[in-house]
Amino acid sequence: MRDAQKEMRRPLGLRLWLSGGWLFALAVGAILAPLIAPHNPLAQDLFAARLPPFWDAKAEPGFWLGTDSLGRDVLSRILYGSRLALFVALVAGTLTCAVGATLGMIAGYYRGWPDRIISRFVDIWMAFPPVLFAILLIAVLGTGIVSIIIAIVIIDWTRFARVIRAEALGQSAMDYVASAKIAGRTKFSTMLTEIFPNVLPSIIALLTLEMGISVIIEAILSFVNLSISTDSPTWGGMISEGRTSVHQAWWVLVFPLITLFLTVLSFSQLGEGLKDRFDPVLR
Amino acid sequence: MPLLRTVLLRLIGTAITLFGVAVIVFVVIRVVPGNPIAMMLPPGATEADIARLEALYGFDKSIFEQFVIWLTGVVQGDFGTSISARQPVSHLVLNRLPATLELSMLALTIAVLAGGSMALLGTLYRDSKTEGLIDVTAGMALSIPDFLWGLVLILIFGVLWPVFHISGRISPSLNIDFTTNFYLIEALVRLRFDVVGDLIAHMFMPALALGIPLAAIISQLLKQSLKETMHLDYVTLARSKGYSERNVILREALPNAILPTLTLVGVQFTFLIGGTVIIERLFSYEGLGNMAIDAVINRDLPLIQGIVILFALLFTLINLAVDMLYTVLNPRLRHA
Numbered sequence: 001m002r003d004a005q006k007e008m009r010r011p012l013g014l015r016l017w018l019s020g021g022w023l024f025a026l027a028v029g030a031i032l033a034p035l036i037a038p039h040n041p042l043a044q045d046l047f048a049a050r051l052p053p054f055w056d057a058k059a060e061p062g063f064w065l066g067t068d069s070l071g072r073d074v075l076s077r078i079l080y081g082s083r084l085a086l087f088v089a090l091v092a093g094t095l096t097c098a099v100g101a102t103l104g105m106i107a108g109y110y111r112g113w114p115d116r117i118i119s120r121f122v123d124i125w126m127a128f129p130p131v132l133f134a135i136l137l138i139a140v141l142g143t144g145i146v147s148i149i150i151a152i153v154i155i156d157w158t159r160f161a162r163v164i165r166a167e168a169l170g171q172s173a174m175d176y177v178a179s180a181k182i183a184g185r186t187k188f189s190t191m192l193t194e195i196f197p198n199v200l201p202s203i204i205a206l207l208t209l210e211m212g213i214s215v216i217i218e219a220i221l222s223f224v225n226l227s228i229s230t231d232s233p234t235w236g237g238m239i240s241e242g243r244t245s246v247h248q249a250w251w252v253l254v255f256p257l258i259t260l261f262l263t264v265l266s267f268s269q270l271g272e273g274l275k276d277r278f279d280p281v282l283r
Numbered sequence: 284m285p286l287l288r289t290v291l292l293r294l295i296g297t298a299i300t301l302f303g304v305a306v307i308v309f310v311v312i313r314v315v316p317g318n319p320i321a322m323m324l325p326p327g328a329t330e331a332d333i334a335r336l337e338a339l340y341g342f343d344k345s346i347f348e349q350f351v352i353w354l355t356g357v358v359q360g361d362f363g364t365s366i367s368a369r370q371p372v373s374h375l376v377l378n379r380l381p382a383t384l385e386l387s388m389l390a391l392t393i394a395v396l397a398g399g400s401m402a403l404l405g406t407l408y409r410d411s412k413t414e415g416l417i418d419v420t421a422g423m424a425l426s427i428p429d430f431l432w433g434l435v436l437i438l439i440f441g442v443l444w445p446v447f448h449i450s451g452r453i454s455p456s457l458n459i460d461f462t463t464n465f466y467l468i469e470a471l472v473r474l475r476f477d478v479v480g481d482l483i484a485h486m487f488m489p490a491l492a493l494g495i496p497l498a499a500i501i502s503q504l505l506k507q508s509l510k511e512t513m514h515l516d517y518v519t520l521a522r523s524k525g526y527s528e529r530n531v532i533l534r535e536a537l538p539n540a541i542l543p544t545l546t547l548v549g550v551q552f553t554f555l556i557g558g559t560v561i562i563e564r565l566f567s568y569e570g571l572g573n574m575a576i577d578a579v580i581n582r583d584l585p586l587i588q589g590i591v592i593l594f595a596l597l598f599t600l601i602n603l604a605v606d607m608l609y610t611v612l613n614p615r616l617r618h619a
């Protein structure tokens with residue numbers, strides 16, 4: 001317990017501060033989007049189309065990051081887009097983790113036929129190109145936020161299952177697992193009290209990584225126009241529009257791209273940083 | 284013959300995996316809402332017209348019967364007929380496969396060259412600022428997926444400093460009458476270096492986007508293995524014989540450190556090929572992945588099935604090949 005307290009007081013490190021800071025700012029922006037967004041993200045104004053960002057002489061005050069080809073405010077659209085991105089990151093990331101880690105633990109600890117079945121499914125899944133699988137699932141499930149989340153869970157649970165299976169396999173050879181067995185505990189309770197806490201650091205590191213991956217998958221799906229209704233602002237949708245008009249208005253592509261880049265980088269750096277902190281060997 | 288036994292077991296495993304893929308794709312696709320047949324016909328089509336066409340494509344039978352018919356065809360190399368292109372799926376898919384293979388191989392080459400040299404440099408200048416810089420670069424490169432690298436490259440080399448093409452596979456003016464669809468290889472064989480240059484100028488951006496994350500992985504893993512090898516006795520011996528540090532790394536350490544990287548590159552190469560789906564879309568490159576997305580949008584069920592099976596076949600074959608190569612190259616397994 002004292003160790004844990006000492007742990008809390010240790011400086012977090014630049015990496016964790018920067019990535020955590022960006023994600024926190026983004027989350028605040030997403031929650032407060034209706035209050036702080038300077039414009040309605042859907043409002044079109046063809047007379048204000050392709051306005052450059054604020055430092056350009058031709059910029060209009062109030063449109064900080066310029067407007068797209070339909071005259072919609074880029075900053076407001078990024079802010080509203082972050083609501084979908086972060087929601088998908090949190091929900092899809094957590095669900096994927098829950099499904100994948102549970103199956104991985106069962107396979108690694110119970111072994112035998114549960115392991116054979118789960119591992120066979122992992123093998124089959126590894127033979128699918130993930131992006132194509134996701135697009136196919138959206139075509140089947142229909143567009144919408146629930147479909148995106150289900151698709152991410154279905155395509156990416158193997159990432160957790162593979163790693164956690166290997167870890168659980170290693171843990172189950174440990175003495176404390178054997179002593180729990182001798183003490184007469186059931187397999188299920190041993191899995192929860194002995195295996196789970198020991199694979200938790202890996203789960204946490206993978207979880208933040210998965211959140212970043214979920215953001216990317218959502219962006220890819222909206223890039224090919226298969227995410228949510230085309231009206232709602234999404235980063236991927238903005239990038240897709242920006243890609244076609246990049247020679248006329250680079251800012252329509254650049255700003256959502258920077259946002260997406262920093263978000264994905266932050267999630268993965270947060271995971272790396274947390275893994276180092278939780279790793280008992282490094283500690 | 285333990286090697287033969289391993290090969291046989293792996294082949295059976297591969298067959299089961301492919302069968303699993305076929306079942307899942309078949310089931311998932313049959314749940315797609317919207318009747319693809321009705322979409323093919325003009326609005327005035329009668330019920331009888333739809334029924335006739337459904338019978339032609341076999342959609343009037345039960346899912347199980349359709350699966351058996353389809354699988355029997357697949358085993359004989361018949362993947363059915365594309366609904367949107369009205370051509371045999373096998374024909375369409377095999378026409379596009381070379382484009383994707385060439386792109387993936389170029390990406391793999393870039394990744395191996397870039398990642399390999401980063402690992403060697405990092406080992407040569409280990410525990411210095413150079414190694415730190417390489418670690419940070421690799422860490423960054425690894426955190427960002429190919430899709431984002433593709434967009435960044437489009438901005439830098441397509442817009443800010445337009446030296447490469449960011450869309451298509453070849454400039455129309457240079458489209459010589461290719462007899463194969465392996466444009467790059469054929470242009471090389473026919474010594475048309477202007478065409479080779481044009482093809483590379485088109486492929487380099489998407490290949491780089493695909494290769495960057497893999498280069499980072501190779502750099503990290505190979506450097507790790509190299510550094511471990513550098514402490515071993517035979518390396519010290521070579522050093523004491525007066526070999527230069529560069530020679531020690533290249534001749535003694537590298538051949539022994541390369542095995543773990545090789546296994547990993549196999550799996551990662553399948554991820555790279557999976558990445559071509561969205562990268563080809565991003566760069567309007569006429570490959571298999573780009574066709575796959577169109578097939579999904581057009582609800583072209585036979586074509587989707589064919590493409591997914593082909594990808595799965597490619598992935599499992601690569602993994603199989605890497606496993607075999609590992610067994611052959613690993614001296615400890617060879618004599619077992």
